[in-house]
Amino acid sequence: MSNRNLTLLTDLYQLTMMQGYFENDVNNHEVVFDLFYRKNPSGNGYAICCGLEQAIDYIKNLHFADEDIQYLESLNIFSKDFLEYLSDFKFTGDIDAIPEGTVVLPGEPLMRVKAPIFEAQFIETTLLNIINHQSLIATKASRVVRAAEGDTVLEFGLRRAQGPDAGLYGARAAIIGGCHATSNVLTGQMFDVPVAGTHAHSWVMSFESELEAFRAYAKLFPHKCILLVDTYDTLGQGVPNAIKVFDEMKAAGIESKSYGIRLDSGDLAYLSKCARKMLDDAGYKDAVISASCDLDEYLIADLKRQGAAITLWGVGTKLITSDDCPSFGGIYKLAAERENQEMFKPKIKISENPEKITNPGIKKVIRIYDNATQKVKVDLIALEEEEFDLTQDITVRDPKARWRKMHLKAGEYTMRELLVPIFREGECVYESPKTMDIRAYAKQELEKLWDEQKRLINPAHIPVDLSDDLYYLKERMLDAYK
Amino acid sequence: MSNRNLTLLTDLYQLTMMQGYFENDVNNHEVVFDLFYRKNPSGNGYAICCGLEQAIDYIKNLHFADEDIQYLESLNIFSKDFLEYLSDFKFTGDIDAIPEGTVVLPGEPLMRVKAPIFEAQFIETTLLNIINHQSLIATKASRVVRAAEGDTVLEFGLRRAQGPDAGLYGARAAIIGGCHATSNVLTGQMFDVPVAGTHAHSWVMSFESELEAFRAYAKLFPHKCILLVDTYDTLGQGVPNAIKVFDEMKAAGIESKSYGIRLDSGDLAYLSKCARKMLDDAGYKDAVISASCDLDEYLIADLKRQGAAITLWGVGTKLITSDDCPSFGGIYKLAAERENQEMFKPKIKISENPEKITNPGIKKVIRIYDNATQKVKVDLIALEEEEFDLTQDITVRDPKARWRKMHLKAGEYTMRELLVPIFREGECVYESPKTMDIRAYAKQELEKLWDEQKRLINPAHIPVDLSDDLYYLKERMLDAYK
Structure with missing residues (x-):
């Protein structure tokens, strides 16, 4: 099963867009996509991310077989040059992801793909399919x-x-x-x-x-x-x-x-x-x-x-089936792009609907624990290059109401980066733990939450804040567009 | 994909029961199971049955590979004799089914499996998985x-x-x-x-x-x-x-x-x-x-x-996902059994819940059309051996309210048997139509219903009645138990 070729299990528009990148000679522009979700399923206070092992298998097995190329040719929408280029396709980029079994929250990149746009775009649909499905069921099981x-x-x-x-x-x-x-x-x-x-x-x-x-x-x-x-x-x-x-x-x-x-x-x-x-x-x-x-x-x-x-x-x-909520709304959005070896430029998707506006730039997710209770205090989405100094007090703000601040005193908190390297230049650098070990880890993860945050109905909110740098970058970009 | 071995994609209890049949030397008792459902999904007036092609592939590919037997052995619950017997397993029975794309109604056997209990029991879970899934989505698509x-x-x-x-x-x-x-x-x-x-x-x-x-x-x-x-x-x-x-x-x-x-x-x-x-x-x-x-x-x-x-x-x-109703409640129930080459004895599953009582015996499904309008008049579940004479008037009764009768005059109605042979003695005798042909057939099927029966909300009921012979058989069996 793990070597099943799911290459054509994708939306047609990924391929039409890829032909577009190819014809416009931008297929090697490097981009960063974030895979994240906006709302916990079933009214839960968190989600359990799941499916990484199968996502890795999918990436490893990616290739267009001869019959795949023949099929695409039969559709009469792709050029010969493009199809020839496809036949050599493999994933050559970097992927970071939050390990399976981790408690995750809306807005956090569960997966961050940095690769030529040709590759990063292509894998969107199947990554979402796998992560959406398993995260949905793991979260439902956690409730049951x-x-x-x-x-x-x-x-x-x-x-x-x-x-x-x-x-x-x-x-x-x-x-x-x-x-x-x-x-x-x-x-x-x-x-x-x-x-x-x-x-x-x-x-x-x-x-x-x-x-x-x-x-x-x-x-x-x-x-x-x-x-x-x-x-x-x-x-x-x-x-x-x-x-x-x-x-x-x-x-x-x-x-x-x-x-x-x-x-x-x-x-x-x-x-x-x-x-x-x-x-x-x-x-x-x-x-x-x-x-x-x-x-x-x-x-x-x-x-x-x-x-x-x-x-x-x-x-x-x-x-x-996660009967009361049969889908996990994971999405995959462009966060940054560069030509040649220039600096990455942050990208933002605007929407009339404020919660649909994306967070621009290459980001990391930092979980802050309270040392006294060992419980999660707050998650912070920050820019990749930002450094935090545990010997300093910090102040974290709610991005939807900046007057809501949380002061964290040096020595009273610990930080952990959630994203870990999975692929580097196309090579898998991560070994998936055994399923029962992931289960044990997920159980420990839940011990880091308060009971109030695990209530089945209307649970207490676990805050996800943006670093000041990310917050102001987003504000500036929104201002420039509107 | 079509030759993927899904043999172990089953519930463990199928295998523990099979070992039981084997040890009790009843594994060759011949049985008949009906695959049917009790309620249309999403409040629809009908369902579109779907998934037969994949069910056929599943049956054709059934076999326990060496690594499957080794895995089962590692569970330490199965005997060596039983596992050896399993390694020769294949399906040798008969299957009849309603072709994909047909409009179907609650209570009708979508599939009827006649085989040694050892085989008929084993295939329950995966048949249900495949038929439940595809019938659910075909029905939802029909609504959309x-x-x-x-x-x-x-x-x-x-x-x-x-x-x-x-x-x-x-x-x-x-x-x-x-x-x-x-x-x-x-x-x-x-x-x-x-x-x-x-x-x-x-x-x-x-x-x-x-x-x-x-x-x-x-x-x-x-x-x-x-x-x-x-x-x-x-x-x-x-x-x-x-x-x-x-x-x-x-x-x-x-x-x-x-x-x-x-x-x-x-x-x-x-x-x-x-x-x-x-x-x-x-x-x-x-x-x-x-x-x-x-x-x-x-x-x-x-x-x-x-x-x-x-x-x-x-x-x-x-x-x-069929969001408002993400499962199709198909079930698989024993309807008849025989030892050696005796007559089949009808079997019934009783329940405190009247709608959960099954229809006993080997059954067929007859769809009766009104000649004047070409629309479906009523579906009749009857015993396999019953014969109907189109040159006679017939009266059909609602099994839940026997006083509700429908008189059908000779010459004004036509009958069609919905179940068709799929496997005979383990050999597939049916060729699945192409998907687009099934789609065209399903469209014709819907033309045989009144608009009122296709309303999205609270549609008019399409009657499914039991033949008198089946009705009285069921009554007698219930009487004997209670």
């Missing part, structure tokens, strides 16, 4: 896991995912966002993450009786025996049959390490509390009650508030 | 195209799609649902569908001035010259610069076949009406005004109601 308050959360959504990749990479992102395992076997194989699952209604229906189906399953998987109890009648038949099978296992001397039931329909609060009592009364206080059925962070939080006796949550459709 | 009332609709969503496949196959489904072209070059290459696109804001920003950027583009693509006019100031600068370039083209004797402007921000109704007047006054009455920017069927319909002067719509995020 938070709602579950320490309970186990399993990703079960493959059958409702938007195509094979949405299932495959969505499950990867869900794990990075905090899910404990996925039902998706291919994701397990490709990314070495835990896989989980038991049986479906069809298993029960394929036997003469539910009891026989449960017995057969318990015989086969005594040490991971979660029985689905709602095929016919949850409390009247399913749970009693499960208890009968647990009794038989006990009588046979089998001490299961992990056993219990799964509810997949009905009122999960009511059924789980009744089932808990039935299991406890029968002596199975350590039997797990798991649940699935249209779950999301809101329903899990509400079920928990009502005392549902569920400790293992299988979350499908609404996680794998 | 309907809102555009004959205007051209382009699919532009790749950058916001949920991963590469969601972009690739989503664009295919969007074309089948009625879009005229896609920006997605790989979809164009793989499925021989029209591709479209012009240039981005970055093209304009990369030149010293907007006017230079427009001139360069017009020089390059004089016969497909749609200029994006909102980079700096749509009416103050963008449209006047576009008109200047059209004047220059005219002066140079270039008669463009297709030229105009694209709006990508601001109030599209207001801006398009102003731009139309400016273009008309300058003598460019045939200049196209196209628009993009968070469009969906509701906004397009509303913009048209307000007289927006737009005739070409580029629809991205909200189409490719």
Whole structure:
């Protein structure tokens, strides 16, 4: 999968523009593009950036195969010279990116591409596709896991995912966002993450009786025996049959390490509390009650508030599609350009809509931590060449209301640059961590936020400010245009 | 792409159940599963089924490679015998399906799989993944195209799609649902569908001035010259610069076949009406005004109601993700089973929730047309062995309210069976039509519905009834269980 050639997975206009750069002999003008987003999905207070490993694979595999060139020729819109030039295409630029699993905020470049415009323009669509998708699902998973308050959360959504990749990479992102395992076997194989699952209604229906189906399953998987109890009648038949099978296992001397039931329909609060009592009364206080059925962070939080006796949550459709917000609005905007080896000139995109105006220039992202609490204090977007001196007090201002200032005293704060080198002159200089390590890192990242900033609904704002230099550069450029 | 091995793209529980069937020596019990859905997405009156070609590719490529078996072995939950058996796995059963592009309705088997339980169970997840995704997007596209009332609709969503496949196959489904072209070059290459696109804001920003950027583009693509006019100031600068370039083209004797402007921000109704007047006054009455920017069927319909002067719509995020309903609830349920060569026994899944009770037995779907109008009268789900005699009057009853009857007089109606053979004993016996032919067929399909049934909001209901034989079989089985 990782060497799949996705070169033509792009918007046609990238290619028409590239022909334009080529014909105008500006294809080697060097540019800087920022990949960033404007709004956290699902009303969350942050996003978890994700997808870098697949973005790297994409860049590494970029090339126009002969059949690609032939196809483009068949469209009758490209010149022979241009197509010949394309056949030698490879990425030769620099990319910096924020590592996967990092907490990120609106306006911050998650990725910064410095390359000839011919190359930097071309990779826009697919970079956005990959980063938008996985950041969306990782962020949604982070919300679901938070709602579950320490309970186990399993990703079960493959059958409702938007195509094979949405299932495959969505499950990867869900794990990075905090899910404990996925039902998706291919994701397990490709990314070495835990896989989980038991049986479906069809298993029960394929036997003469539910009891026989449960017995057969318990015989086969005594040490991971979660029985689905709602095929016919949850409390009247399913749970009693499960208890009968647990009794038989006990009588046979089998001490299961992990056993219990799964509810997949009905009122999960009511059924789980009744089932808990039935299991406890029968002596199975350590039997797990798991649940699935249209779950999301809101329903899990509400079920928990009502005392549902569920400790293992299988979350499908609404996680794998990010149901309430199925897209992550990542965009890719020109920030600077130069001819030959001149200085880079900052570029700005104006809009009637102030929040759509871009930040010009080559930028870096600095996260400032409070030393006393180890929590994030503020993120600062600054120009690449700016240097900050930790031995000095600094003042950071809200770019939308400059009178809102934050004073940071020397010795009371620490800084960290979020962007790290990924490609240098076309060579990958970064090794992606293992998926489970990214998951552990993302968990640490969330510990650096206050609970108020992680609230599911209307969370406290984490400030993202602009350095004075960047702020005034932007003001000057806006003034000159308007 | 079409020979990509997606065998492990499945839920782990399919494999644990398969081991169960294998160990219990029931793996060769023959079963029938129905793939169907319960509710049309986005409140639509119908769905457009889609994805069969990729489902066929999936089945054809099914096999466990050595590394797949090794991976499964590493999980320590599968027996050696079972894994050896798996390594010879292939699909040997029969599949019937409703052809892609057909109008389908809730409860109808879109696909019917008859195979040893070992095989039929295994393919559940991926069949659902593929059919759910593409049917969702084809249905959404059908709504968007309907809102555009004959205007051209382009699919532009790749950058916001949920991963590469969601972009690739989503664009295919969007074309089948009625879009005229896609920006997605790989979809164009793989499925021989029209591709479209012009240039981005970055093209304009990369030149010293907007006017230079427009001139360069017009020089390059004089016969497909749609200029994006909102980079700096749509009416103050963008449209006047576009008109200047059209004047220059005219002066140079270039008669463009297709030229105009694209709006990508601001109030599209207001801006398009102003731009139309400016273009008309300058003598460019045939200049196209196209628009993009968070469009969906509701906004397009509303913009048209307000007289927006737009005739070409580029629809991205909200189409490719089916924003208001990002999943299609297809499910896969056991309908019948037999041991050896006995008669098939019907199977039913009960639920406290009446609409979640399945239809038992091996079924077919019959669409009944009214001869006078050529419109669909009613769909009938019947048992496979039932025969209907067109020379007789028939009465069809609503299964939820049996007193609601429809009398059909001999000679006034025609019947069509929707399910067609796709696989027989593991061999594919069906050739998928070309994507553009499926699109043409889907368009014909929609002509068989009344406008009232195609309304975007609260459409008239198209009835799906059960044959008397099926109705009474279901009643008897429910009675026996409860």
